[in-house]
Amino acid sequence: MDFLLQHFSDITSVPENLKQELLKRVQLHTFKRNEVIQRADRVCKRTYLVKQGLLRIYFNKDDKIITDGFAAENEWMTSAYSFMRVVPDQYEIAAIELTQAYSLSLEDLMYLFEHFHEMERFGRIVMSMQFIKQSERLNSIRFTTPKEKYEHFCNTYKYILGRVPLGMIASYLGITQETLSRVRAGS
Known part of the structure; x- marks a missing residue:
């Protein structure tokens, strides 16, 4: 639990009563490589903080898997629309590698927001931070060349570069794997 408390402490103060509530409400999970932890067309009931490992969020469009994001150590992952609206959506979440992650339910998260100013700040x-990351990604997708997209990915996600298959990276960038191979060969 030290990892969990340190994560929150890195962002906001964590008084003892908040620590106790967090420890009561979080759950630690271990997910096997390729294990799907959130299925499409179901309500996403939890948000995950990766302790160790790597998760990805993706959807299926016309029988093609489109990667929408990654979360590695010290990062959060959820299907945000489904989680916050309590409705099913098209996203799935799976472990790319053996992963340990803490989770909170929406009910527990809302309780913590309501009862602890520090959690609202958190x-x-x-x-x-997520909004900025998504804005940067959208700008990269809309306004840059495949080479610039890949360079942005390398700069933003250098800590997971060797851990993510190239097909997933290409999908995330919105380019084909062949185009990614050409870009990498020219780099």
Whole structure:
């Protein structure tokens, strides 16, 4: 639990009563490589903080798997729309490698937000960081060449580069694996 408490402490103060509530409400999971932890067309009931390992979120469009994001150590992963709206959506979440992750339910998260100002601050900061990351990704997808997309990915995700199959990276970038191979060969 030291990892969990350190994660929160890195972002906001964590008084003793909040520590106790966090420890009561979080669950630790171990997911096998390729294990699907959130299925499409179901409500996403938990948000995950990766302790060790790597998760990805993706969807199926016209029988093609499209990667929408990754979460490695010290990062959060959920199907945000489904989680916050409590409705099914098209996203799935799976472990790319053996992964340990803490999770919180929406009910527990809302309780913590309601009862602890520090958790509201934590949520605001984490959501702001996610919004910036998504904005940068959209700008990269819309306004850059395949080479620039890959360079942005390498700069943003250098800590997972050797851990993610190239097909997933190409899918995330919105380019074909062949194009990615050409870009990498020219780099």
